[in-house]
Amino acid sequence: MGFIWNRERECMSRKDLEELQLARLKAQVKRAYEKVPFYREKLEKAGIYPEKIKTLKDVRYLPVTTKDDLRDNYPFGLFAEPKKNLVRLHASSGTTGRPTVVGYTRGDLEVWAEVVARIVTMAGVTDEDTAQIAFGYGLFTGAFGLHYGLEKVGALVVPISVGNSRRQIQLMRDFGTTALICTPSYSLHLAETARELGIEPRSLGLKWGLFGSEPWTEEMRAEIEKQWGIVATDNYGLSEIIGPGVSGECLEREGLHINEDHFLVEVVDPETLEPKEPGEEGELIITPLTKEALPLLRYRTRDISKINPEPCRCGRTTTRMQRVKGRTDDMLIIRGVNVFPSQIESVLMEIEGTAPHYQLIVSKRGYLDELEVQVEIEEKFFTGKFKDLEQLTRTIEERLASTLQISAKVKLLEPRSLERSEGKAKRVIDLRNSGERG
Numbered sequence: 001m002g003f004i005w006n007r008e009r010e011c012m013s014r015k016d017l018e019e020l021q022l023a024r025l026k027a028q029v030k031r032a033y034e035k036v037p038f039y040r041e042k043l044e045k046a047g048i049y050p051e052k053i054k055t056l057k058d059v060r061y062l063p064v065t066t067k068d069d070l071r072d073n074y075p076f077g078l079f080a081e082p083k084k085n086l087v088r089l090h091a092s093s094g095t096t097g098r099p100t101v102v103g104y105t106r107g108d109l110e111v112w113a114e115v116v117a118r119i120v121t122m123a124g125v126t127d128e129d130t131a132q133i134a135f136g137y138g139l140f141t142g143a144f145g146l147h148y149g150l151e152k153v154g155a156l157v158v159p160i161s162v163g164n165s166r167r168q169i170q171l172m173r174d175f176g177t178t179a180l181i182c183t184p185s186y187s188l189h190l191a192e193t194a195r196e197l198g199i200e201p202r203s204l205g206l207k208w209g210l211f212g213s214e215p216w217t218e219e220m221r222a223e224i225e226k227q228w229g230i231v232a233t234d235n236y237g238l239s240e241i242i243g244p245g246v247s248g249e250c251l252e253r254e255g256l257h258i259n260e261d262h263f264l265v266e267v268v269d270p271e272t273l274e275p276k277e278p279g280e281e282g283e284l285i286i287t288p289l290t291k292e293a294l295p296l297l298r299y300r301t302r303d304i305s306k307i308n309p310e311p312c313r314c315g316r317t318t319t320r321m322q323r324v325k326g327r328t329d330d331m332l333i334i335r336g337v338n339v340f341p342s343q344i345e346s347v348l349m350e351i352e353g354t355a356p357h358y359q360l361i362v363s364k365r366g367y368l369d370e371l372e373v374q375v376e377i378e379e380k381f382f383t384g385k386f387k388d389l390e391q392l393t394r395t396i397e398e399r400l401a402s403t404l405q406i407s408a409k410v411k412l413l414e415p416r417s418l419e420r421s422e423g424k425a426k427r428v429i430d431l432r433n434s435g436e437r438g
């Protein structure tokens with residue numbers, strides 16, 4: 001079902017794929033060792049020489065790389081190529097400290113367009129589509145990454161960038177957009193904007209939504225699909241590895257196919273770094289296998305997922321990863337119970353009357369963590385009757401307690417009271433160390 005962009009690569013036998021991965025891994029370790037003093041030193045210190053890599057499993061001997069390593073070597077310290085050989089830089093703004101800077105050679109850009117071409121094809125997009133890219137163009141990798149992959153498959157690209165939501169809706173209608181590319185949270189904001197303009201989002205005739213760059217849930221997907229009348233798929237990536245294009249869902253939508261000929265993925269215990277079995281949840285560690293400018297070894301993503309090596313009905317043989325549950329940095333520990341914002345999202349979205357706009361406020365009372373869940377209620381549910389609101393609050397609190405075993409205080413908000421995000425939604429406000437509350 002559906003078209004496969006690169007059958008030769010996406011449907012390889014496991015044996016051929018692993019041979020290719022091993023050859024590439026060996027070359028990549030050698031490249032890092034020879035060209036990046038940071039890695040030479042690290043590998044020598046650990047007594048690991050490139051020849052030590054004899055099987056794919058030997059990747060475990062390599063030291064891991066973290067975001068701090070990139071920051072400490074700001075801006076170009078981990079690059080394997082001189083500036084002359086680079087043709088593009090991107091950077092993540094980073095909420096704290098220095099940004100992380102990533103670079104691309106011309107070859108890297110070709111690989112990037114190829115892997116994105118695969119994931120947009122998986123998600124249903126063809127040269128018949130008009131694709132509106134509502135990710136921010138700039139140092140962020142989202143827009144440029146999807147742009148070149150979409151052009152490669154021959155889609156008609158509308159590089160509108162993020163923001164100016166009313167204009168987005170107007171052009172969507174005038175240009176006959178069929179595919180919307182942005183964060184899942186921004187797609188909801190756009191649907192709301194359409195309604196403000198008196199336009200029913202479904203009447204715009206979009207077919208596909210390709211969403212990524214932030215965690216979202218099955219329940220959120222159902223909501224977005226209902227509002228837009230589209231088929232929505234998830235795609236994943238990170239700038240340190242390449243940007244979008246690491247993995248994406250096919251139309252079966254049972255996990256994201258990893259472009260394994262270019263990215264070697266491990267799942268480990270985030271505390272001990274011990275490998276997890278297929279199907280067990282853990283942190284993703286990714287080694288890009290063909291990156292020329294920035295050959296990171298075993299990059300710790302902080303993203304929690306699990307992998308499923310079973311073949312997919314779509315015909316691709318690549319391993320799939322489950323949608324990312326969240327980042328280890330975003331995991332909340334509320335009175336000893338670990339919970340990801342996405343788990344709270346699932347609960348909220350299943351309850352009738354809540355709108356898909358929420359925020360989590362974490363604070364401390366004495367030594368205890370407290371969680372307040374703020375959620376908007378649907379316009380039509382907003383009767384203003386105290387009894388109804390009281391009842392809804394109680395339902396949410398009970399559901400959070402029974403499904404997630406957390407006790408949280410729920411605060412219902414009027415429709416449209418939370419700030420809408422244009423890029424990655426900020427779901428958690430942590431006041432624990434700021435002294436603002438408690």
Ligand code: DLL
Nearest residue numbers: 142212213214215235236237238239243244324327
């Ligand atoms: O967000 C790359 C991207 C752009 C992916 C557009 C997909 C679409 P960064 O800004 O470096 O790169 O942020 C990477 O965002 O480590 C995850 O925590 C999170 N993330 C990205 N995609 C997903 C997703 C881009 N589909 C970080 N689901 C990653 C959940 C995601 N989290």
